[in-house]
Amino acid sequence: MRIGKGKAIGKIILMGEHAVVYGEPAIAIPFPSTRITTTIEETVGEVKLNCYCYKGLLKNAPDKLLGLKTVIEKILEEFNRPLKNFNIDIKSTIPPERGMGSSAAVAIATTRALFNYFEKYLSLEELEKYSSISEKIVHGNPSGLDAAIIMEEESLYYIKGESFEPFHINLDGYLLVADTGEKGGTKEAVSDVKKILDRHSGKILLINQLGEFTKQAKEYLENNQPIELGQLMTKAHEILDQLTVSNPTLNKLVKVSLENNSLGAKLTGGGRGGAMISLCPTREAAENISKKLLENGAKNTWIAYLGDEFNES
Numbered sequence: 593m594r595i596g597k598g599k600a601i602g603k604i605i606l607m608g609e610h611a612v613v614y615g616e617p618a619i620a621i622p623f624p625s626t627r628i629t630t631t632i633e634e635t636v637g638e639v640k641l642n643c644y645c646y647k648g649l650l651k652n653a654p655d656k657l658l659g660l661k662t663v664i665e666k667i668l669e670e671f672n673r674p675l676k677n678f679n680i681d682i683k684s685t686i687p688p689e690r691g692m693g694s695s696a697a698v699a700i701a702t703t704r705a706l707f708n709y710f711e712k713y714l715s716l717e718e719l720e721k722y723s724s725i726s727e728k729i730v731h732g733n734p735s736g737l738d739a740a741i742i743m744e745e746e747s748l749y750y751i752k753g754e755s756f757e758p759f760h761i762n763l764d765g766y767l768l769v770a771d772t773g774e775k776g777g778t779k780e781a782v783s784d785v786k787k788i789l790d791r792h793s794g795k796i797l798l799i800n801q802l803g804e805f806t807k808q809a810k811e812y813l814e815n816n817q818p819i820e821l822g823q824l825m826t827k828a829h830e831i832l833d834q835l836t837v838s839n840p841t842l843n844k845l846v847k848v849s850l851e852n853n854s855l856g857a858k859l860t861g862g863g864r865g866g867a868m869i870s871l872c873p874t875r876e877a878a879e880n881i882s883k884k885l886l887e888n889g890a891k892n893t894w895i896a897y898l899g900d901e902f903n904e905s
């Protein structure tokens with residue numbers, strides 16, 4: 593029996609979400625603690641999909657899988673192959689709709705699996721093309737950051753429409769990621785930020801400020817300045833909150849982090865739910881903060897060391 597496989601990892605935006613939509617830089621890092629594997633298996637008949645939110649015929653998949661479904665149809669069309677005689681199985685440890693890159697990762701893992709199954713060479717340009725087809729359906733007007741980080745699997749300094757710059761992280765600190773358990777609202781948050789900026793042109797200064805933070809954050813990440821980075825993260829969260837991107841749950845988890853010796857904390861990704869991040873000075877501190885966050889409603893946490901070895905993970 594013929595089989596094709598494709599993988600993709602999750603991502604975390606450290607700084608610059610939302611501002612990146614307006615041409616400011618953002619920093620995202622790969623987050624291999626979470627990943628997606630797509631397996632294509634030969635069979636006879638209509639294509640069936642088995643994934644975290646749906647099990648059944650691909651043609652009847654719910655609207656929230658429209659991005660993925662469209663990518664699969666486009667690839668088959670391009671290969672000039674009928675959409676039948678294989679099944680798609682998707683296993684994921686990236687929680688969906690949490691701003692951790694699940695939608696881009698699912699499109700990328702599945703594109704890789706289909707190219708592998710049909711024994712076709714997949715260039716980076718093609719991978720980008722298919723992931724952006726899906727991201728446009730899922731997010732409306734994506735900056736492309738998610739797709740770039742998940743394809744590259746390197747820490748990126750990213751400006752929309754320009755080439756992205758991989759860079760080396762060297763920070764003696766632990767990144768704690770916490771899932772609020774609530775779905776994020778990237779599309780709504782992006783559209784509401786636009787409305788705020790359309791109505792109050794002065795608020796663009798907040799976006800510019802986030803851009804400045806991202807530039808400084810890159811230096812702190814490269815030069816091992818965790819205390820300074822933590823302070824910036826908290827300030828960025830306050831600005832994102834002013835832009836209505838946060839919500840009470842995220843604010844609570846940020847507060848609990850800061851009360852328990854975090855160096856700084858903020859929401860990550862689109863906001864309005866989803867996930868938050870907390871920079872911790874030691875593993876012990878990270879484990880303690882993780883415990884407090886879980887006691888205060890977080891549904892899951894992950895810890896990653898951001899020292900030199902992070903770049904090899």
Ligand code: PMV
Pocket residue numbers: 605608609610611612613690691692693731733734735736737738776778782860861862863
């Ligand atoms: O929630 P996520 O991880 O998809 O992040 C969205 C990031 C935004 O800057 C809010 C939007 C974008 O397209 O970059």
